[in-house]
Amino acid sequence: MIPTGSPHSQARGGSLAGEAPKRRNPTPWAQGDSAASATRITPGNALRPEDIALAAADGTARPNEDVAQYALHLGDDALVLAQRLGQWISRGPELEEDVALGNIALDQLGHARSFLSYAGAAWGKSEDDLAYFRRESEFRSAHLFEQPNGDFAATIARAFIAANYQYPLYRELSGSSDPMLSAIAAKAVKEVDYHLDHSTQWVLRLAGGTEESRRRMIAGLDLMWPFVGELFEDDPLAAKVGDAGVVPSSLKAEFDRTTGAVLAEAELAVPAHPMATGGGRHGRHSEHLGYLLAEMQVLAREFPGASW
Numbered sequence: 001m002i003p004t005g006s007p008h009s010q011a012r013g014g015s016l017a018g019e020a021p022k023r024r025n026p027t028p029w030a031q032g033d034s035a036a037s038a039t040r041i042t043p044g045n046a047l048r049p050e051d052i053a054l055a056a057a058d059g060t061a062r063p064n065e066d067v068a069q070y071a072l073h074l075g076d077d078a079l080v081l082a083q084r085l086g087q088w089i090s091r092g093p094e095l096e097e098d099v100a101l102g103n104i105a106l107d108q109l110g111h112a113r114s115f116l117s118y119a120g121a122a123w124g125k126s127e128d129d130l131a132y133f134r135r136e137s138e139f140r141s142a143h144l145f146e147q148p149n150g151d152f153a154a155t156i157a158r159a160f161i162a163a164n165y166q167y168p169l170y171r172e173l174s175g176s177s178d179p180m181l182s183a184i185a186a187k188a189v190k191e192v193d194y195h196l197d198h199s200t201q202w203v204l205r206l207a208g209g210t211e212e213s214r215r216r217m218i219a220g221l222d223l224m225w226p227f228v229g230e231l232f233e234d235d236p237l238a239a240k241v242g243d244a245g246v247v248p249s250s251l252k253a254e255f256d257r258t259t260g261a262v263l264a265e266a267e268l269a270v271p272a273h274p275m276a277t278g279g280g281r282h283g284r285h286s287e288h289l290g291y292l293l294a295e296m297q298v299l300a301r302e303f304p305g306a307s308w
Contacts, residue, residue, distance in 0.1 A: 026291040047183050050112035051129060056121030061180050066240040068122035069140075073129070073237070073281060075115030076141035079131060080289065081162060082108035083296055084149055093152050100198060104159070107191040114184045132300035137283040138291045143276060144227035146289040147228075150220065153213070156202045156249065157220035163196035164259050165231045168251045198260050207266035222271050228255075229275030237281075 055061035063071060085105035092098030116127040144162065149155045170192055173185035206217040232252040238245060261271055279285070300306075 006243045024180075047114065047187055049079075049110070049117045052062065052114055052117040052121070053126070054223050055180070056117070061118065061121060063118060063122050063178065063180070064260075065122060066237060067178055067181070067244050068119045069237055070241045070245050071115045071119040073140045075112045075119060075130070076139050077145050078115065079112035080109045080139070080141040080145040082106070082112055082146065083292055084147075085159075087149055088155065095189060097152075101155075104195050104198065107188075107195065111184070111188045111191075113286065114188075117181050118184065132279065132297045133304075135283055136293055139285065139289065139293070140283065141285075141289070142227065142280045143286055144224065144231065144290060146280070146286060147224065147227065148288055150223060151216055153206050153216035154220035154223050156199055156206065157217070157224040158204050159195065160199040160221075160259070161224055161228055161231075163180075163192055163199050164255050165251065166192045167196050168254050169246055172246045172251070176244050176246075177242070181244060203262055203268075204266050207268050217266075218268060221268065222273060225271035226273045226276040227278075230278030230280060231255075233278065233281070243280055 002123070027156075052061060057175070082105045085101050085108065088101040089098065092101055113127050116130045120126055120130050125200040144158060147158060149158075167189065170189035174182055174189055176182040176185065203217060206213045232248045232255070234249045235248060238247050260270055
């Protein structure tokens with residue numbers, strides 16, 4: 001596992017990423033240490049999905065329809081990515097990396113639980129209802145996250161893209177006018193900071209390793225890069241949520257700058273492939289998501305309401 005504290009993570013604390021935005025609305029759920037994470041020591045008093053469900057039950061946290069849809073988008077991205085990363089457990093190239101990928105998957109699953117719990121509060125649904133009892137066309141995840149893992153380098157390429165997207169997204173969302181979105185993002189950005197450092201170090205390591213590792217890293221980037229464009233496409237929902245959310249296109253310049261700097265250091269070219277058509281935000285997915293959901297949902301659908 002590559003530790004945090006690299007020059008790249010240090011730069012994010014300075015001028016490269018800028019200062020964290022000031023919250024536009026005080027966040028009552030952000031009391032205590034919000035750095036709970038599968039990849040860091042969990043203090044035990046950070047915002048939990050259970051806290052969100054309780055706040056929804058007593059009526060103190062209930063998003064409007066547009067904010068709920070926005071939270072659903074973010075939750076679906078994290079849920080699908082968590083499932084893909086979880087497929088690496090017991091298959092990692094080395095034991096420590098097996099643990100690292102599993103921990104990142106757990107972080108993403110935690111983000112998904114929080115966003116889905118909040119979204120479900122608008123419709124009287126639980127996180128499990130949204131995760132296990134929706135059809136493929138009802139998911140709003142971007143195509144990047146549902147792509148098969150491929151080899152380790154392809155997985156790192158996807159993780160590198162995802163983290164460079166999620167880090168500025170959650171940083172900006174921590175200043176949301178919606179208190180619950182702000183609290184969820186403030187916790188998530190601390191975790192994604194590690195994910196970003198981890199994937200960056202592996203891009204550099206694979207690109208600077210053997211001829212074979214470099215070839216695989218280039219192939220992985222070529223495979224995943226066509227799905228970048230969809231992440232930064234604006235849609236009417238971004239305008240509807242206003243300052244409760246983040247306009248996707250506003251993050252693209254920073255993404256280009258940070259990914260470009262790492263690829264330049266690795267002596268790799270930014271892939272120049274045409275962008276894929278996308279459509280995931282509107283329920284149009286590749287054939288890969290259906291298989292992933294079938295595996296993920298089978299137990300809950302076979303035994304609905306079961307507990308143990």
